[in-house]
Amino acid sequence: MSSEMIAEYEVSHGKAKAFYERYERKDELQHQTHFCPGCGHGQTHKMLAKAIDELGIQNRTILVGPVGCGVFTYYYYDVGNISAAHGRATAVATGVKRSRPESIVIDYQGDGDLAAIGSAEILHAANRGEHITVIFVNNAIYSMTGGQLAPTTLLGQKTATSPEGRNAANEGYPLHVCELLATLEAPVYIERVGLGDNKQIMQAARAIKRAVENQVRGLGFSLIEVLSPCPTLFKMTPVEAQRWVRDVMEKTFPLGVFRDRTKEAQPRALPEAAPALDRIPQILGVANEDLPEGNPAVHDETAADLDLAVRVAGFGGQGVLLLGEVLAEAGLDAGLEVSWLPSYGPEMRSGTSNCHVRLATRVIDSPMVTNPDVLVAMNEPALRKFVKSVHAGGWILYNGEEFPADCEQPGVQVLACPFTEIADALGNARAGNMLMLGALLEMTGVLRDVNIDAALKRLVKNPRWTELNRRAIERGRELMRESRL
Amino acid sequence: MAYVEKQDRGQLRVDVEECKGCGLCVEACPPKVIALGERLNHYGYRTAAYKGTGCTGCGICFMACPEPGAITVMRIVNRARSVEQCMVGASECASN
Ligand code: SF4
Ligand code: SF4
Ligand code: SF4
Numbered sequence: 001m002s003s004e005m006i007a008e009y010e011v012s013h014g015k016a017k018a019f020y021e022r023y024e025r026k027d028e029l030q031h032q033t034h035f036c037p038g039c040g041h042g043q044t045h046k047m048l049a050k051a052i053d054e055l056g057i058q059n060r061t062i063l064v065g066p067v068g069c070g071v072f073t074y075y076y077y078d079v080g081n082i083s084a085a086h087g088r089a090t091a092v093a094t095g096v097k098r099s100r101p102e103s104i105v106i107d108y109q110g111d112g113d114l115a116a117i118g119s120a121e122i123l124h125a126a127n128r129g130e131h132i133t134v135i136f137v138n139n140a141i142y143s144m145t146g147g148q149l150a151p152t153t154l155l156g157q158k159t160a161t162s163p164e165g166r167n168a169a170n171e172g173y174p175l176h177v178c179e180l181l182a183t184l185e186a187p188v189y190i191e192r193v194g195l196g197d198n199k200q201i202m203q204a205a206r207a208i209k210r211a212v213e214n215q216v217r218g219l220g221f222s223l224i225e226v227l228s229p230c231p232t233l234f235k236m237t238p239v240e241a242q243r244w245v246r247d248v249m250e251k252t253f254p255l256g257v258f259r260d261r262t263k264e265a266q267p268r269a270l271p272e273a274a275p276a277l278d279r280i281p282q283i284l285g286v287a288n289e290d291l292p293e294g295n296p297a298v299h300d301e302t303a304a305d306l307d308l309a310v311r312v313a314g315f316g317g318q319g320v321l322l323l324g325e326v327l328a329e330a331g332l333d334a335g336l337e338v339s340w341l342p343s344y345g346p347e348m349r350s351g352t353s354n355c356h357v358r359l360a361t362r363v364i365d366s367p368m369v370t371n372p373d374v375l376v377a378m379n380e381p382a383l384r385k386f387v388k389s390v391h392a393g394g395w396i397l398y399n400g401e402e403f404p405a406d407c408e409q410p411g412v413q414v415l416a417c418p419f420t421e422i423a424d425a426l427g428n429a430r431a432g433n434m435l436m437l438g439a440l441l442e443m444t445g446v447l448r449d450v451n452i453d454a455a456l457k458r459l460v461k462n463p464r465w466t467e468l469n470r471r472a473i474e475r476g477r478e479l480m481r482e483s484r485l
Numbered sequence: 486m487a488y489v490e491k492q493d494r495g496q497l498r499v500d501v502e503e504c505k506g507c508g509l510c511v512e513a514c515p516p517k518v519i520a521l522g523e524r525l526n527h528y529g530y531r532t533a534a535y536k537g538t539g540c541t542g543c544g545i546c547f548m549a550c551p552e553p554g555a556i557t558v559m560r561i562v563n564r565a566r567s568v569e570q571c572m573v574g575a576s577e578c579a580s581n
Contacts (some may be wrong), residue, residue: 042551
């Protein structure tokens with residue numbers, strides 16, 4: 001009878017479905033991770049994969065991976081994957097979660113990544129209470145780069161860059177990320193776990209699952225710090241490294257829950273998803289229906305071979321940048337290739353300011369205007385600075401009664417008028433830039449009034465200016481015509 | 486019916502090509518039924534091996550192992566049925 005009693009067994013603990021069957025990083029060894037024997041990343045990876053399986057969220061999980069030994073998350077997890085620049089995983093995760101609120105966004109980072117170069121990103125993401133789950137693997141050292149001192153390195157711990165051991169007077173103290181973030185209002189769950197022995201490992205698995213579950217429940221920011229062995233750079237056997245985590249590392253980084261507001265936290269409404277790409281022109285007010293009627297997006301036949309390079313220069317506050325912008329925007333309206341490149345100092349007013357504008361029928365190679373066809377100099381310092389750059393056959397529009405004799409250039413034509421004073425007489429001295437624009441349009445013959453109107457409508461929202469700007473442009477045209485008589 | 490008691494609650498399978506011989510499972514197993522074998526695998530690691538009996542199916546070695554699929558723990562499923570079948574058998578015996 002005993003021969004009939006062969007026991008049947010079924011798998012109770014096996015490879016998680018959230019992992020790929022094979023890892024296609026290399027041609028061979030496709031069934032092995034790249035981690036060293038006994039690396040805590042491996043255990044943490046398994047716990048996260050198990051949590052994803054158990055919560056049934058594999059098809060809506062997006063994992064944002066770090067730079068460091070944990071970099072290859074996308075080779076292992078069969079979920080949506082993004083690889084972030086060093087330290088920026090939290091920022092990337094923020095953007096992903098905000099634009100895809102229904103996704104479960106998990107940010108996986110090591111201590112070099114999160115606690116050093118990414119310290120600003122994690123601090124602010126936690127402070128904003130982003131709806132993400134952060135798995136923070138702390139092994140007290142920079143591993144991938146060969147064992148340098150990390151912000152989390154223990155006092156006295158020897159590393160490649162602290163051969164005598166970490167000295168607080170020189171390298172500061174180990175950074176306590178959980179304690180630091182627990183001073184903030186927004187985080188919902190923060191816990192530090194370890195991989196130092198069986199008990200710790202089981203607790204770590206529970207905590208990681210909980211942190212992911214918090215997001216599934218819509219509760220908010222959760223972070224789990226995992227004290228993790230790096231046998232290779234601790235220069236220990238895997239078993240020794242595990243014990244070191246428990247017996248030494250834990251003294252500096254006590255385990256425990258530092259924040260738990262999961263009971264009182266209300267599931268928050270998901271943020272509104274980012275608008276679809278095709279709605280963006282409408283939001284920016286540049287959709288087709290916003291353009292004036294009867295305005296075909298083609299330029300004049302006469303401008304068939306247009307390539308106009310303009311430099312506008314003056315003081316900040318004189319409308320230098322706006323003049324250039326109107327020109328470029330009107331060019332867009334006329335179906336031309338355009339570029340507008342502002343260049344200004346930190347001052348909002350009275351600093352020097354200039355911009356480069358190009359209008360062309362062909363693709364523009366560079367937005368830089370080194371030798372302009374037209375220099376619009378709104379004051380004398382601007383004139384003196386750029387006068388030599390105007391090429392022969394070009395024009396200078398100068399805002400001043402007298403054009404300085406020593407600025408004359410062979411082959412360069414000049415229109416010098418006190419544009420600011422004339423604008424003042426028209427109604428406002430600040431319309432001087434539009435007078436100069438009018439003169440430029442008349443002189444070059446580019447663009448039609450309908451293009452300029454469309455550009456002004458988009459750039460100058462205040463209707464108070466509309467009428468004055470029109471008159472200023474018209475007066476500018478007149479001044480140019482008069483000068484030719 | 487002593488043979489029913491002898492069935493181990495768990496069984497262990499090690500994928501010797503994935504195991505890296507770190508020894509963490511050996512350390513973790515409460516009844517100490519795993520050892521590093523003598524055999525070197527393809528990559529030169531002395532890999533973990535089940536001693537053959539005594540596994541309780543607790544799964545701790547699986548959690549302690551850093552490799553996704555090096556360890557698979559199996560648990561017995563038909564023990565209840567075995568006992569039941571025994572009882573049926575026994576009553577049949579008794580009725581005979
Ligand atoms: S160097 Fe350290 S952290 Fe990196 S894979 Fe090896 S054991 Fe893991
Ligand atoms: S399942 Fe438990 S008893 Fe069985 S080998 Fe693993 S640790 Fe040992
Ligand atoms: S813990 Fe995993 S990798 Fe390490 S010896 Fe055991 S089976 Fe092999």
